[in-house]
Amino acid sequence: MHTEDLVEIRIHGRGGQGAVFAATLAAEIAFRMGYYPQAFPFFGAERRGAPVAAFLRYSRSFLMPRCRIYEPFCVVVFDAALPKDAVVDGLKKEGVLLINASEDLLASWPKIAGRRKLYIIDATHIAAEYGLLSSGMPLVSSIMLGALVNILQLSPLQTLEETLKGRIPKFERENLEGARRGYKEVKEVVVDANSR
Amino acid sequence: MGRKLMNGNQAAALAVKYSRVQVVCAYPITPQTSLVENIAQMWAGGEFPGEYVSVESEYSALSYLIGASYSGARTFTATSCQGLAYMHELLHWAAGARLPIVLVNVNRALGAPWSLEPDQLDSLSQRDTGWIQFYCADVQEIMDTLIFSFRLVEQTRIPCMVVYDGFVLSHTYEVVEPPLQEQVDHFLLSPPSRAAFHTDKPQTIQAVTDSRYLSRVLQERHLSMLKIPGIVKELDHKFQEIFARSYPLAEGTNLETADTVIVAAGSLAQTVKSFLNTVEDRKEKLGLLRLRLFRPLPKDEIASLLSGDNIKKIVVIDRNVSAGVGGIFAQELRALLQGIPYRGKIFEFNLAGGIDLTPAMMEKVLQAISEDPGSEGKIIWGVDLQ
Numbered sequence: 184m185h186t187e188d189l190v191e192i193r194i195h196g197r198g199g200q201g202a203v204f205a206a207t208l209a210a211e212i213a214f215r216m217g218y219y220p221q222a223f224p225f226f227g228a229e230r231r232g233a234p235v236a237a238f239l240r241y242s243r244s245f246l247m248p249r250c251r252i253y254e255p256f257c258v259v260v261f262d263a264a265l266p267k268d269a270v271v272d273g274l275k276k277e278g279v280l281l282i283n284a285s286e287d288l289l290a291s292w293p294k295i296a297g298r299r300k301l302y303i304i305d306a307t308h309i310a311a312e313y314g315l316l317s318s319g320m321p322l323v324s325s326i327m328l329g330a331l332v333n334i335l336q337l338s339p340l341q342t343l344e345e346t347l348k349g350r351i352p353k354f355e356r357e358n359l360e361g362a363r364r365g366y367k368e369v370k371e372v373v374v375d376a377n378s379r
Numbered sequence: 380m381g382r383k384l385m386n387g388n389q390a391a392a393l394a395v396k397y398s399r400v401q402v403v404c405a406y407p408i409t410p411q412t413s414l415v416e417n418i419a420q421m422w423a424g425g426e427f428p429g430e431y432v433s434v435e436s437e438y439s440a441l442s443y444l445i446g447a448s449y450s451g452a453r454t455f456t457a458t459s460c461q462g463l464a465y466m467h468e469l470l471h472w473a474a475g476a477r478l479p480i481v482l483v484n485v486n487r488a489l490g491a492p493w494s495l496e497p498d499q500l501d502s503l504s505q506r507d508t509g510w511i512q513f514y515c516a517d518v519q520e521i522m523d524t525l526i527f528s529f530r531l532v533e534q535t536r537i538p539c540m541v542v543y544d545g546f547v548l549s550h551t552y553e554v555v556e557p558p559l560q561e562q563v564d565h566f567l568l569s570p571p572s573r574a575a576f577h578t579d580k581p582q583t584i585q586a587v588t589d590s591r592y593l594s595r596v597l598q599e600r601h602l603s604m605l606k607i608p609g610i611v612k613e614l615d616h617k618f619q620e621i622f623a624r625s626y627p628l629a630e631g632t633n634l635e636t637a638d639t640v641i642v643a644a645g646s647l648a649q650t651v652k653s654f655l656n657t658v659e660d661r662k663e664k665l666g667l668l669r670l671r672l673f674r675p676l677p678k679d680e681i682a683s684l685l686s687g688d689n690i691k692k693i694v695v696i697d698r699n700v701s702a703g704v705g706g707i708f709a710q711e712l713r714a715l716l717q718g719i720p721y722r723g724k725i726f727e728f729n730l731a732g733g734i735d736l737t738p739a740m741m742e743k744v745l746q747a748i749s750e751d752p753g754s755e756g757k758i759i760w761g762v763d764l765q
């Protein structure tokens with residue numbers, strides 16, 4: 184999935200969606216798989232609904248840069264309506280893009296992805312099925328986390344489940360089920376070369 | 380206890396708990412907030428047996444600790460930027476009164492304008508208050524340096540400021556090995572029993588003095604401060620025996636072979652170190668000097684680290700600027716190098732305002748100094764290289 188020793192991921196979402204939480208749990212999973220992780224939020228005050236970013240890097244070596252991530256291998260988008268150019272900024276040519284979207288609502292994402300791999304998961308729909316909502320906003324973080332862990336081949340499903348257990352005070356069963364669905368249902372969008 | 384994932388503020392809160400601090404008094408301020416929230420939460424849940432006192436300002440927080448420390452308690456506070464500046468007068472008082480207080484400052488740019496960026500001027504502008512200052516490079520080091528500091532202050536009666544970058548360390552989760560309570564108990568002294576103050580025995584302290592007496596007090600403080608590097612080294616041996624981890628006064632990497640040495644403090648040093656490890660086939664041979672103990676500056680240690688004839692260029696990275704002068708670390712290094720026969724050049728690379736140091740920017744600054752010899756004596760600004 185990735186050739187370099189250092190893997191860098193940037194997660195884009197809206198304040199309240201759990202982007203930072205997902206980055207932290209992904210770091211925990213990377214740690215359980217024997218990596219040294221770093222997970223950190225965008226530097227700033229968070230507001231509900233405002234665009235936010237979270238960062239994750241992991242490597243077999245503790246020695247990693249301590250800057251923000253400008254050229255990620257992977258970009259994760261919690262809300263497909265976020266400004267597309269901003270979220271894919273710097274995404275590596277051989278990188279991957281994971282979007283919370285359904286196939287019929289992909290809009291221009293395949294074009295934006297270009298030759299990079301594009302993965303989708305309809306996390307908003309799954310969240311609604313399990314009643315994962317907060318003030319009307321779908322809580323997609325565990326579903327997106329499940330999908331991310333799968334496309335990075337970061338860990339088996341069991342490690343993801345073990346990491347989530349006890350970490351979610353409310354709706355644990357729903358979040359666990361959501362993470363499983365994300366892990367299992369994420370799929371690559373195969374785009375006709377002519378339409379790129 | 381096994382290794383765990385935690386961020387800098389959580390690690391600091393745990394260190395305070397393990398160190399059996401008796402009085403914590405603080406006022407929340409981003410990016411320090413989650414540190415004091417963690418302590419308050421442990422206190423509310425009965426896990427932290429000390430006192431946790433909320434006050435209406437940083438000025439009151441340090442005032443409260445001065446009182447608590449006079450009465451013999453082990454004390455801790457934490458702050459950042461404007462909050463540290465607001466404590467300024469009392470920082471002098473605590474040091475003058477030789478009170479063993481430990482303080483965390485999470486680096487954040489001072490306003491105006493408002494910012495959350497990790498500029499270092501908040502703590503560096505307190506360098507003359509008489510406090511010991513350590514700059515930490517990772518989350519484990521934050522936890523270890525804090526535990527270490529409680530022993531250091533109680534042994535020397537000089538207060539200590541443990542400094543780390545806002546967000547870059549305060550909010551970054553990484554792998555940490557927490558200590559065992561027995562290890563910390565073994566390393567620390569018994570809680571201080573020497574109370575200068577008691578309501579049963581009223582007395583006047585710090586009364587008005589003449590210059591002759593005051594000058595002796597200041598002289599003694601200076602001489603005590605000069606002994607700190609030696610004491611830190613000694614205590615580090617003890618720390619290593621117990622915790623199997625060791626921290627230098629200043630850390631050198633590749634200094635025996637380098638022709639170009641980057642000087643940096645805090646988490647910036649780790650970005651430089653990883654850059655050193657990943658770049659190959661350069662015409663320069665690169666080395667790193669990480670500043671860790673900044674007050675007092677361990678002059679002999681740094682001079683000996685930079686004494687090799689192989690070193691031709693030194694590039695000092697400052698994420699702060701003393702307006703009209705330049706980066707503070709660069710000024711300190713220049714003054715220190717006056718005392719040794721270093722004949723190379725010193726370059727200033729400035730990231731004031733919290734400019735993020737990336738490997739790409741490292742490339743650019745190295746290119747700038749190799750292409751333009753005239754860049755010595757001028758400040759190379761990171762913001763111009765972005």
